[in-house]
Amino acid sequence: xxxxxxxxxxxxxxxxxxxxxxxxxxxxxxxxxxxxxxxxxxxxxxxxxxxxxxxxxxxxxxxxxxxxxxxxxxxxxxxxxxxxxxxxxxxxxxxxxxxxxxxxxxxxxxxxxxxxxxxxxxxxxxxxxxxxxxxxxxxxxxxxxxxxxxxxxxxxxxxxxxxxxxxxxxxxxxxxxxxxxxxxxxxxxxxxxxxxxxxxxxxxxxxxxxxxxxxxxxxxxxxxxxxxxxxxxxxxxxxxxxxxxxxxxxxxxxxxxxxxxxxxxxxxxxxxxxxxxxxxxxxxxxxxxxxxxxxxxxxxxxxxxxxxxxxxxxxxxxxxxxxxxxxxxxxxxxxxxxxxxxxxxxxxxxxxxxxxxxx
Amino acid sequence: xxxxxxxxxxxxxxxxxxxxxxxxxxxxxxxxxxxxxxxxxxxxxxxxxxxxxxxxxxxxxxxxxxxxxxxxxxxxxxxxxxxxxxxxxxxxxxxxxxxxxxxxxxxxxxxxxxxxxxxxxxxxxxxxxxxxxxxxxxxxxxxxxxxxxxxxxxxxxxxxxxxxxxxxxxxxxxxxxxxxxxxxxxxxxxxxxxxxxxxxxxxxxxxxxxxxxxxxxxxxxxxxxxxxxxxxxxxxxxxxxxxxxxxxxxxxxxxxxxxxxxxxxxxxxxxxxxxxxxxxxxxxxxxxxxxxxxxxxxxxxxxxxxxxxxxxxxxxxxxxxxxxxxxxxxxxxxxxxxxxxxxxxxxxxxxxxxxxxxx
Numbered sequence: 261x262x263x264x265x266x267x268x269x270x271x272x273x274x275x276x277x278x279x280x281x282x283x284x285x286x287x288x289x290x291x292x293x294x295x296x297x298x299x300x301x302x303x304x305x306x307x308x309x310x311x312x313x314x315x316x317x318x319x320x321x322x323x324x325x326x327x328x329x330x331x332x333x334x335x336x337x338x339x340x341x342x343x344x345x346x347x348x349x350x351x352x353x354x355x356x357x358x359x360x361x362x363x364x365x366x367x368x369x370x371x372x373x374x375x376x377x378x379x380x381x382x383x384x385x386x387x388x389x390x391x392x393x394x395x396x397x398x399x400x401x402x403x404x405x406x407x408x409x410x411x412x413x414x415x416x417x418x419x420x421x422x423x424x425x426x427x428x429x430x431x432x433x434x435x436x437x438x439x440x441x442x443x444x445x446x447x448x449x450x451x452x453x454x455x456x457x458x459x460x461x462x463x464x465x466x467x468x469x470x471x472x473x474x475x476x477x478x479x480x481x482x483x484x485x486x487x488x489x490x491x492x493x494x495x496x497x498x499x500x501x502x503x504x505x506x507x508x509x510x511x512x513x514x515x516x517x518x519x520x521x522x523x524x525x526x527x528x529x530x531x532x533x534x535x536x537x538x539x540x541x542x543x544x545x546x547x548x549x550x551x552x553x554x555x556x557x558x559x560x561x562x563x564x565x566x567x568x569x570x571x572x573x574x575x576x577x578x579x580x581x582x583x584x585x586x587x588x589x590x591x592x593x594x595x596x597x598x599x600x601x602x603x604x605x606x607x608x609x610x611x612x613x614x615x616x617x618x619x
Numbered sequence: 620x621x622x623x624x625x626x627x628x629x630x631x632x633x634x635x636x637x638x639x640x641x642x643x644x645x646x647x648x649x650x651x652x653x654x655x656x657x658x659x660x661x662x663x664x665x666x667x668x669x670x671x672x673x674x675x676x677x678x679x680x681x682x683x684x685x686x687x688x689x690x691x692x693x694x695x696x697x698x699x700x701x702x703x704x705x706x707x708x709x710x711x712x713x714x715x716x717x718x719x720x721x722x723x724x725x726x727x728x729x730x731x732x733x734x735x736x737x738x739x740x741x742x743x744x745x746x747x748x749x750x751x752x753x754x755x756x757x758x759x760x761x762x763x764x765x766x767x768x769x770x771x772x773x774x775x776x777x778x779x780x781x782x783x784x785x786x787x788x789x790x791x792x793x794x795x796x797x798x799x800x801x802x803x804x805x806x807x808x809x810x811x812x813x814x815x816x817x818x819x820x821x822x823x824x825x826x827x828x829x830x831x832x833x834x835x836x837x838x839x840x841x842x843x844x845x846x847x848x849x850x851x852x853x854x855x856x857x858x859x860x861x862x863x864x865x866x867x868x869x870x871x872x873x874x875x876x877x878x879x880x881x882x883x884x885x886x887x888x889x890x891x892x893x894x895x896x897x898x899x900x901x902x903x904x905x906x907x908x909x910x911x912x913x914x915x916x917x918x919x920x921x922x923x924x925x926x927x928x929x930x931x932x933x934x935x936x937x938x939x940x941x942x943x944x945x946x947x948x949x950x951x952x953x954x955x956x957x958x959x960x961x962x963x964x965x966x967x968x969x970x971x972x973x974x975x976x977x978x
Binding site for chain 1: 661669670672918947950958961
């Protein structure tokens with residue numbers, strides 16, 4: 261087992277030291293390079309990796325209109341008041357035309373500007389969805405290595421992006437608000453599989469009791485005893501489902517630690533109401549994970565999924581580089597004319613690739 | 620370029636002929652095998668592939684509570700009245716504990732039972748999300764080969780599943796309903812990138828004008844001129860965005876055919892109101908695609924994405940089979956202790972695999 265470490269050049273070593281010492285300019289530059297997928301960045305990230313694992317990473321997700329950004333701002337202020345340093349990563353997986361709303365969100369965070377214990381960064385979609393997830397994970401690691409105590413990762417609750425966040429967070433907070441949905445069904449299916457803490461924000465609005473009832477019903481319906489039939493490559497563990505999207509070649513054992521039932525916290529983030537309760541719930545979740553050795557187990561599964569994701573991406577990159585464009589396009593044409601079945605086209609492409617020595 | 624075709628055995632040939640001749644039992648058995656990922660099924664599917672491409676595939680997606688199933692039932696009745704045969708594939712990507720609601724939906728479709736021109740099939744999550752997408756695509760192809768004129772694919776609007784449907788449908792219908800969201804933001808971001816036709820169902824309810832205004836605003840904001848900055852591996856074409864989640868090694872040219880602006884149709888599906896207008900809108904979309912050679916271009920891109928997906932899955936399967944579990948688990952442990960960076964762990968795994976001749 262060689263090939264795991266390489267010696268970074270002196271320039272890289274200097275940059276790593278700057279990031280580790282909390283140099284904000286060096287950190288900002290690194291995050292820009294992560295976002296733009298600069299070449300050579302992998303060496304820096306690999307070197308920083310041994311300095312990670314100290315921050316508590318809190319994922320915050322919810323539908324548009326739930327007041328996530330205001331909640332994140334209030335949460336950051338509360339942690340600052342307790343003398344903890346805070347980094348915020350705001351991830352926007354949506355299309356460019358919603359940019360206006362996101363910009364407005366960022367403006368609300370101005371309350372935090374000028375505080376050297378706070379670092380705020382937006383990440384937008386560049387290239388593929390998978391690319392954004394990887395960039396976000398790398399950014400969170402960089403902020404962890406830079407010494408921030410708390411890393412808040414905010415993303416709109418839109419399918420894959422919230423699953424991605426749950427896969428890198430230590431505590432995942434799902435935000436709801438009254439009036440966005442009238443019944444249990446309207447609350448997004450699958451929410452319980454990623455939520456460690458549930459928040460009803462804008463709890464001074466009419467309909468808060470309906471939302472509360474709907475969430476409670478979901479919690480009851482979703483009690484693990486009724487969900488034991490989760491199967492396939494889904495790895496379920498106390499509020500975290502992680503679908504590897506790969507065969508379960510390496511099945512994991514389920515531990516039998518005490519059950520964590522996501523608490524429901526009511527907040528009015530714009531008035532800082534309920535924020536202390538939310539901080540307490542997050543801290544209780546952290547204590548729960550550490551007290552029962554669940555933390556190490558979840559982290560192990562998150563790493564498994566990360567390695568699968570990275571392998572998948574590397575294999576595809578190698579394959580695509582090795583295949584002549586004409587071979588690929590020719591097969592697409594022949595599938596389109598129904599001359600060749602997709603199953604056979606893929607076999608041909610793999611055969612071509614292995615002839616060229618991939619991987 | 621050999622290896623693309625293989626001669627199926629006599630039993631397989633007989634099964635294929637039964638499916639092609641419209642034998643419902645043979646078709647049902649095939650769909651069960653597709654869902655359970657039976658071995659040897661690939662040969663049957665490959666042989667059926669040359670008989671596909673005749674059905675019009677309509678994807679129908681929307682949030683829970685919009686009345687999708689009632690709409691699908693009404694649409695199926697309308698097509699039957701026009702003497703078209705109809706297959707319905709109801710895809711459920713959500714968790715087991717929402718099974719009750721889905722069952723209720725299926726019961727509503729009983730109106731259609733006893734009609735030999737209709738075939739209804741539910742598909743649930745087995746294993747990975749990626750597995751469900753592949754199974755759905757294969758099921759749709761089998762129904763196409765079996766000679767159904769119209770294939771309706773219904774799925775809850777939940778992130779990846781609706782993108783998957785848009786990637787296999789010829790026309791994608793997105794269903795909204797009044798009262799589920801009060802403002803533009805609450806309507807799911809990205810909706811316009813998959814919708815060819817927009818439906819406001821339950822249009823007899825209060826708030827229909829608010830929903831209509833919100834959708835119109837989105838259509839205006841979402842006009843392609845303001846969305847030209849779509850970049851990376853997103854392939855955009857007249858209401859279809861398909862993210863390959865792979866580098867664009869094989870970039871495609873954009874055609875300059877006339878623009879399709881998704882029409883907004885108001886329906887009350889439970890009373891069959893607005894259904895003829897919806898059928899007309901779908902037929903207009905079909906005519907638009909065929910009149911401007913857009914159809915072939917979209918189909919080509921859908922095939923490209925399918926081949927990428929299949930390649931990714933095959934490569935991962937080969938890799939996982941070739942790696943000893945202990946090698947993988949050992950690396951996961953060393954990443955967890957921060958001894959090895961994930962980047963280096965992946966390099967080691969790929970190195971191990973290529974030593975074992977993968978692929």
